[in-house]
Amino acid sequence: MHENGRDNMSDEQSSQDSATQQWQQDVINRLAFAALNEQKKSRRWKIFFVLLFFSYLFLVYFTTFVPTESARGSIISKKHTALIEVNGVIADDQSASADNIVTGLRNAFQNEKVSGIILRINSPGGSPVQSGYVYDEIARLREQYPNTKVYAVITDIGASGGYYIAAGADEIYADKASLVGSIGVIMNSFGFTEAIDKLGVERRLYTAGESKGFLDPFTPEKQEEVQHVKGMLNNIHQQFIETVKQGRGDRLSDDPEIFSGLIWTGEESLELGLIDGLGSSSYVAREVIEAENIVDYTPQPDFFERFTRQLGAAMAGTMSKTLGLEGGRIR
Known part of the structure; x- marks a missing residue:
């Protein structure tokens, strides 16, 4: 139980x-x-x-x-000032390449509603070949369209190849604190001869042609090779000088330092005849060209590429603010 x-x-x-x-x-x-x-x-x-x-x-x-086609069309159908940016190093693979600048120039010259053209330059220089292409095309277009004037406006810096291009304009303007000039040619390298000796490195260089390996940084300099390079640089420098003299004419002062490779402020450049006046792009469009509306003729990347760049920049800026990674600023 x-x-x-x-x-x-x-x-x-x-x-x-x-x-x-x-x-x-x-x-x-x-x-x-x-x-x-x-x-x-x-x-x-x-x-x-x-x-x-x-x-x-x-x-x-x-x-x-991205302005609408109707808005852009309404701007271009009226009298306006054309703007082409020359921004950064002048090189074949950069935004300031001869192809980009010349494309913008041709489009601007061909538009009958363009009252004048501004080349807004902010460049330390670059390829003399690319700069020469642009200078020559400015000369050709000015001859083909004599009623359309070209004005170079230097912002932060217009040096070396940047000034080479500016010299092709009818007039050059800059800010009083802009850096202008550097009419010279440079080529630099390094020498590692003693370094490889100390490290016990054996240099092996095979060439066909007795001068094919000239100025090799791992072998001692040969005076005849150095003289050859200096002669080449002097030749390019002389081409630069002749171009500036051709573009500026009797506006240049007779100061021999102009072609020494030095740079000057915009204020000093005005006294030397390197520029014609002090002013910004807005000033030139308003007071000189007398067409205050400015239209950018600088060739741009396609829409998708521009959008992704702007989007990436916006996201990077937001992240840097969020994480406190912003750099210091001068206020």
Whole structure:
């Protein structure tokens, strides 16, 4: 009798434990499914907000940086000043390449609504070949369209190849603190002869042609090779000098330091005859050309490339602000 009672109680206890375990398992399963559903919802909202954010950036960029065809057309159909940027190092693979600058110049000269053209220059120089291409094309276009004048406006710096291009303009303007000049040619290298001797490095150089390896940085200089390079640089320098004299004419002072490779401020450059006046692009468009509306004729990357660049810059700026990585500024 007692044994049966104990067995019944044991069975009841087992049933209760089993029911409790089942209930706990159900609760755990429901909580797990609820958590999964919340994660899915959270992911959906994240995706939604990310898409919304990118859509917002796209709309901001499109409305700010991309004028509509009708708006641009209405500007170009009126008298205006054409602007072409010469920004950065002048080289074949840079934005300030001869192809880009010349394309902008040709488009501007061909538009009858252009009252004058501004080459806005902010460049330390670069390839003499690229600069020469641009100078020659300015001369050709000025002859073909004699009623359209070209004005170079130097902002921060117009040196070396940058000034080479500026010399092709009808007039040159700069800010009083701009850096102007550097009419010279440079070529630099290093010599590692003693270094490889100390390190025990054996130099192996094989050439066909006795001067093919000239100015090799791992072998001692040969005086005849140095003289050859100096002669080449002097020749290019003389080409530069003749170009500046041709472009500036009797406006240049007779100071021999002009062609020494030195640079001057805009204020000093005015006294030397390197520039014709002090002023910005807006000043030249308004007061000299007398067409205050400025239209940028600088060839631009395609729309998608521009958008991704602007988007990348915007995201990088936001991240740097968020992480406190902004550099110092002069105020």
